[in-house]
Amino acid sequence: MSGFLTTPPLPISVAPEALLLLAIAAPLALALAMLAPGLRRLVPRLLILAPLPALVAAVAVPRGMSVLVAPYPFRFTLALDGSGALLLGGAALLWMAAGAYACAYMRKDPARGAFATWWALTMAGSFAVFLVADVASFYLAYALVSFSAFGLVTHDDTPEARRAGNLYLALTVLGEAFLIAAFVMLASGTSEANPLIRDAVAALPTSPFRSAIVLLLLAGFTLKMGLFPLHVWMPLAHAVAPVPGSAALSGVVVKAGVIGLLRFLPDGVALPGWGEALTAVGIFTAFYGVALGVTQTHPKRALAYSTVSQMGVVGAVIGAALASGLPGAFPIAAFYAVNHMLLKGAMFLVAGLAMASAPARARQAALIAGVLGLSLAGLPFTGGALAKYAIKIVVPDGIAGFLLTLSAVGSALLMARYAVLVTASGKERQTPPGGILLPALALAALALAVPFALFAPVTGLPLAAAFSGDALAKGVWPVALGLALAGLLAWRRWPLPEVPAGDILHAMGPLAALWRHTLDLAVAADARLRRWPVAATALIALAALLAVVAR
């Protein structure tokens, strides 16, 4: 572990402490500027610049730096570690490119001001989750990024968007309840009411509530990551959000769940049982996402299922690290997540470009889409191959390792499907809004290049290691097999029944009926209790009961 994770590559003249704070404050200031009518017109243009302090902070602030922003009783602390810096830097790049894209894409939208506000708030929350170091501030930051993203999901205000937004909101509130319970139990292991996350996690392995805490943490954070069976919001939300919003959701917002797991689970300490369980769920999700993704007919929904699948891989990596207790594995999971972050962001922007273009231009976009997809599947000599190589360090050969390699076959298949859908998504006589091409291309280029810069510092291995003959052979066959499968599917024209987005949600009809029944029951009970004779009897009975027990 050296380089990026431990020492700053650049000397900086700004106070690094201020930079950490500014990373969060800049987008927040932008959101507040929406309150001033004079500044309102400027805000959408400034969306590109707001992530700049975060980017500089990720590159230049020394790892391990921590700032106590507000002392007791708040204990608002910011800190930058290896995993946080990786995700912060990646997120800043994505927010910049997607911000430029959004600025052009939404130019004619009358509600672009509202979109910019949600955008800035989500951005501030996403930077904050990567930076805060105390438990209460993490909860606040997590709530900020989660609830603000609702505005991105429902921006178009169509019936589908409303439905997706409601589901997203309901699950977010549920996730918050899981997390607050876990955090209260975690904090009870320390002497502080609001401990540093590090201290709270150090007390986790010996906590009497260990199983409950880990279960609640996994439920809360995998919900955000979209691991089965809590993935149901993702395909719905990603499909209905405006294109740059989907890029931010799929790229950054789901990573709030990843950083949550990385921050709140102990790095280098084995949690037997839980690690294996998370690996199993992750691997199942990786295949499940692919299986449902290939049946989709809309490129954005296919991408959403691909995110589900890829987050399954991240979950499996974290699970493997927990199972073995291998120290230093978490930054590798973060590296894989950053690779996915940039690629998926670029894929959404390219899909949006194609959807707004004429068929000829859409076919050109599909070419870029294909390259990005091959990288995600891990074709040798791409950035994605480096990420796949890195996770092999954590997940050694064995059943889990083999299944993860096999999931790359699925990724290649799904990415081929995505490229085909992008090809077909152009429509005659339409031209894309000016200014969306450049950000999409820039993000695509970054997505392909950035892993090369990060690989050596994160893994501590030379780049050449990933290009050895053995590694190449292991990288090629899954992609080749996946593409062959895709070709077979296309050639035989097997009709795949399209699974409606939200899949198992549609099997939850009985649950909805149960809820309606509960609602009716409560209303009926309330009506009965509020009748005079009942209430008067209850009053007397209550007095008698209290008198009996308080004897």
Place this chain on the structure above:
Amino acid sequence: MSALLVLALTVPLLGLVPLLLAGPRVGERAALAVLAIGAGLCVAVGVAVALSGRALQYFVAGLAPPLGIGLRADGFSAAMMGMSALVLALTAFYAMRAPGAGAPRMPPAFFMLLLALASALNLAFLAQDLFTLYVALELLTFAAVPLVCLDGKPGQLRAAMTYLMFALFGSVLYLLGVVLVYGQFGTLDFARLSAALALAPPGWSFGAALALMSAGLMAKAALFPLHLWLPPAHAGAPPAASAVLSAVVIKAPLFLLVRLWADLAPVPMAQAAAPVLAICGAGAILVCGVVALAQVRLKLLIAYSTAAQIGYLGLMFPLAAGADAYWSALAWTGGTLHLVSHAFSKAAMFMAAGLIAEVFGHDRLAGLKGAARVAPLSIAAFGIGGLSLLGLPPSGGFTAKVMLLTSALQQGAWWIGVVVLAGGLLAGGYVLRLLVLALQRPEDGTLPAARECGWRAGIALALAFGAVALGFLPLAPLGFLSIGRPIAWEGLAP
């Protein structure tokens, strides 16, 4: 210093004079000024208690109990006084005759009732004997019931009648309890009672007395399952009246419930009774929370949310009666903080609902799409106040919830923790329901031409931020609240 206590009781009544003698315009302003002075006095009481670290006490006419009437402000009383006086003053400001033509006019009677409430509430927070407290409760009821039916609509009259009858029912039970206590101890003074209770373990009749008084107080506070009067009364009243009813009026009986069980009752007795109160609290949170989700009118939704939220105080009792001093103090702080922050957020929400209803001309939830465009400040006030109910940081509701959860966890009361969490989920449902609708565009694309009244929305927003500000308290037992406990007259000859 201790004269502050008498002033806090009497100054609000002075405001009645200009209201009765001068015209409504002058009277309203005088009432507002007097309530503002009253708020200043209550804050001064709090400062005096905090600075001296001791309870303030005052004997009316210089006579100590049992002959005279004693007033006493400890940390808990001072916190409640400060909260209620602030909410009352801001409500009076909200109800002032608006310059706009569309705004409804509150009659002078409203301000008279507000002044009477201010005095009665302070008496309830300060009085130290069970009979004076009875008087305070009656004053409170008789000031609150007319607030429900200020417009004189048939529905309001029916709701007010239910409220009055049920509250009187509660009064009778309370008074019965008082009689039992007097028969047994020959005194009604808190300090003397606790001294007597410390000497000999009380018999069943004291338990019965406490039970009767508690049932009476629960009826007046509308704690589940005795909430029959609350939804129609709070939802039917004019918004300014709903705000005080939901935010402060029901807090006085709850305050006394805490006084009885946490300060007066011997610990074993309190521990035995606590589960009953907690079950009522859990029922409130779960049943009223679910019913709130089924409402189709905004004000009814908020009223049911009040009925649900007071359940958290019920959940506090087993935790506060626990054996461990630190965790019980934490629960006690959490419960009190919840009372105070709920007052701020609920006042903000009812005021916001009133402004929204003014713009739309109704408060049917389904018809409120697009409210964020025509009433942005009101929606912000509703949302920010609602964040506290949801338990999102930073807010008093969040801090209170974490305190209750921590205390429940440490004392092994898992089921209380689960109810607290479930209550947060339900609150999420009923708070976010309006916010989601407000952000949507109406289907037919038409929005009302009217706009919200900005300065009154500002008042609602200020109250909502009051609930947020409470979130900056440390997550530890608050020393201020334990000033002056246990109850005793300091410097009183034996």
